[in-house]
Amino acid sequence: xxxxxxxxxxxxxxxxxxxxxxxxxxxxxxxxxxxxxxxxxxxxxxxxxxxxxxxxxxxxxxxxxxxxxxxxxxxxxxxxxxxxxxxxxxxxxxxxxxxxxxxxxxxxxxxxxxxxxxxxxxxxxxxxxxxxxxxxxxxxxxxxxxxxxxxxxxxxxxxxxxxxxxxxxxxxxxxxxxxxxxxxxxxxxxxxxxxxxxxxxxxxxxxxxxxxxxxxxxxxxxxxxxxxxxxxxxxxxxxxxxxxxxxxxxxxxxxxxxxxxxxxxxxxxxxxxxxxxxxxxxxxxxxxxxxxxxxxxxxxxxxxxxxxxxxxxxxxxxxxxxxxxxxxxxxxxxxxxxxxxxxxxxxxxxxxxxxxxxxxxxxxxxxxxxxxxxxxxxxxxxxxxxxxxxxxxxxxxxxxxxxxxxxxxxxxxxxxxxxxxxxxxxxxxxxxxxxxxxxxxxxxxxxxxxxxxxxxxxxxxxxxxxxxxxxxxxxxxx
Amino acid sequence: xxxxxxxxxxxxxxxxxxxxxxxxxxxxxxxxxxxxxxxxxxxxxxxxxxxxxxxxxxxxxxxxxxxxxxxxxxxxxxxxxxxxxxxxxxxxxxxx
Ligand SMILES: [Zn+2]
Numbered sequence: 001x002x003x004x005x006x007x008x009x010x011x012x013x014x015x016x017x018x019x020x021x022x023x024x025x026x027x028x029x030x031x032x033x034x035x036x037x038x039x040x041x042x043x044x045x046x047x048x049x050x051x052x053x054x055x056x057x058x059x060x061x062x063x064x065x066x067x068x069x070x071x072x073x074x075x076x077x078x079x080x081x082x083x084x085x086x087x088x089x090x091x092x093x094x095x096x097x098x099x100x101x102x103x104x105x106x107x108x109x110x111x112x113x114x115x116x117x118x119x120x121x122x123x124x125x126x127x128x129x130x131x132x133x134x135x136x137x138x139x140x141x142x143x144x145x146x147x148x149x150x151x152x153x154x155x156x157x158x159x160x161x162x163x164x165x166x167x168x169x170x171x172x173x174x175x176x177x178x179x180x181x182x183x184x185x186x187x188x189x190x191x192x193x194x195x196x197x198x199x200x201x202x203x204x205x206x207x208x209x210x211x212x213x214x215x216x217x218x219x220x221x222x223x224x225x226x227x228x229x230x231x232x233x234x235x236x237x238x239x240x241x242x243x244x245x246x247x248x249x250x251x252x253x254x255x256x257x258x259x260x261x262x263x264x265x266x267x268x269x270x271x272x273x274x275x276x277x278x279x280x281x282x283x284x285x286x287x288x289x290x291x292x293x294x295x296x297x298x299x300x301x302x303x304x305x306x307x308x309x310x311x312x313x314x315x316x317x318x319x320x321x322x323x324x325x326x327x328x329x330x331x332x333x334x335x336x337x338x339x340x341x342x343x344x345x346x347x348x349x350x351x352x353x354x355x356x357x358x359x360x361x362x363x364x365x366x367x368x369x370x371x372x373x374x375x376x377x378x379x380x381x382x383x384x385x386x387x388x389x390x391x392x393x394x395x396x397x398x399x400x401x402x403x404x405x406x407x408x409x410x411x412x413x414x415x416x417x418x419x420x421x422x423x424x425x426x427x428x429x430x431x432x433x434x435x436x437x438x439x440x441x442x443x444x445x446x447x448x449x450x451x452x453x454x455x456x457x458x459x460x461x462x463x464x465x466x467x468x469x470x471x472x473x474x475x476x477x478x
Numbered sequence: 479x480x481x482x483x484x485x486x487x488x489x490x491x492x493x494x495x496x497x498x499x500x501x502x503x504x505x506x507x508x509x510x511x512x513x514x515x516x517x518x519x520x521x522x523x524x525x526x527x528x529x530x531x532x533x534x535x536x537x538x539x540x541x542x543x544x545x546x547x548x549x550x551x552x553x554x555x556x557x558x559x560x561x562x563x564x565x566x567x568x569x570x571x572x573x574x
Contacts, residue, residue: 017543027545032551033551034555034565034566035548037554051540053543131565142560144562144567145565147566274492282536282537284537285537
């Protein structure tokens with residue numbers, strides 16, 4: 001049977017603050033275990049948490065950028081559950097009065113725009129990290145806990161079940177990530193866990209209004225696993241329903257290596273978080289004037305930047321969309337263009353050679369060994385005719401590994417383009433003389449034969465001959 | 479009876495407490511009496527009253543985003559029943 005797929009995403013993002021949400025401990029990633037902890041984040045008796053004002057500001061920023069309504073009165077609650085990564089046995093979160101509600105985000109999938117509604121955004125604290133002493137969690141007879149991450153500020157962004165495919169889920173997550181990066185409120189490093197995603201997935205026959213039973217998939221820690229995890233879960237549920245079975249409402253975890261979702265039985269027991277208002281934190285009242293001020297000072301967001309690239313530089317919607325989907329790439333683009341780079345050429349290089357090299361090394365543009373200035377210098381050499389486009393790719397390769405400037409490499413390796421017509425004429429004539437067969441073929445109407453002759457000339461000049469001149473001079477002599 | 483032994487057993491489970499049969503009965507009786515006593519509140523008309531978010535008349539108590547020194551690890555771990563390599567050590571976690 002053909003089912004409609006219904007997905008809602010819960011995105012957790014760590015905020016880029018210096019200190020934790022309720023205490024002054026550092027939020028630095030990668031510190032030695034249990035060195036960024038204090039009585040407040042360890043939940044020792046008698047301590048008094050105090051909210052970090054930056055967390056509230058970042059939450060309002062994210063709320064406004066995601067088209068939410070900012071609640072004028074918001075409060076914290078205790079969410080009770082027992083797990084060793086939670087030293088207090090409750091997580092300080094927001095329950096019925098979150099900071100932001102009723103937002104939405106428009107995404108593009110297959111050339112169509114679709115609106116995903118956002119239920120709410122709330123502030124909460126992150127939990128600690130468990131390190132297992134055995135090979136796996138179930139074979140260990142004990143676990144080790146690092147509480148450095150406990151109390152790192154999080155925003156949880158909850159979507160309505162408006163997402164209808166794994167592709168849409170990915171597009172939505174990518175867009176939320178881009179917006180958070182543009183706002184500069186989170187590093188959004190999925191590999192470091194500063195952006196995480198859970199998906200609620202259910203199926204229902206087309207046309208049925210009631211939602212089917214959902215499973216919650218956790219541990220979707222990369223764009224790839226979001227897509228794969230959802231695709232797997234959809235097939236799993238389809239098979240159950242087709243066999244006349246019923247889906248069990250449960251939490252499942254995505255296993256990236258095995259490529260499957262598996263039930264987390266320990267969490268199957270009905271959740272009973274027994275939320276209660278947090279007596280140690282007083283409510284937050286947000287003045288509408290403050291929201292208006294934050295709205296007025298929002299930085300340029302991905303959609304606006306994409307439009308600007310299209311309007312100012314004539315980039316296609318597709319190209320502008322790719323470049324602006326990451327703030328770092330868009331910044332690299334802008335810096336290159338400001339260095340007098342031709343916008344369209346810069347765009348082609350960014351999406352071509354640069355991204356090819358980044359992908360093959362698995363790094364982001366922030367770690368690109370070729371700076372925007374260096375790239376522009378390389379492009380200037382092409383524009384001036386010093387090197388051909390083809391040689392430029394070789395030079396780029398060399399820049400990537402040696403980190404030298406383009407001009408230095410061109411000089412050192414003798415890659416300057418030959419644009420001296422007498423020099424080219426001599427080579428053209430020798431190649432014509434050496435290949436009477438191809439010359440005859442060409443004259444007999446086989447236009448392709450000229451390609452072979454051009455190839456020979458390029459071979460003799462190690463690709464340095466000006467291709468336009470080679471073509472003209474060769475045709476003149478045939 | 480407003481609550482049953484089953485309710486108390488469930489709360490005990492959620493709180494990771496283990497009670498004997500006789501304890502369950504005792505606590506059920508006691509908790510029932512407490513709830514009965516508090517039940518008087520249900521007679522009040524609160525139709526036009528906002529739920530209380532906090533008993534103090536304070537709002538927006540916040541701190542600047544400044545990192546301060548944390549505890550030394552030795553001190554942080556000093557109350558831990560068990561520790562290993564600078565970590566808190568806890569019993570096996572059941573996970574399926
Ligand atoms: Zn702390």
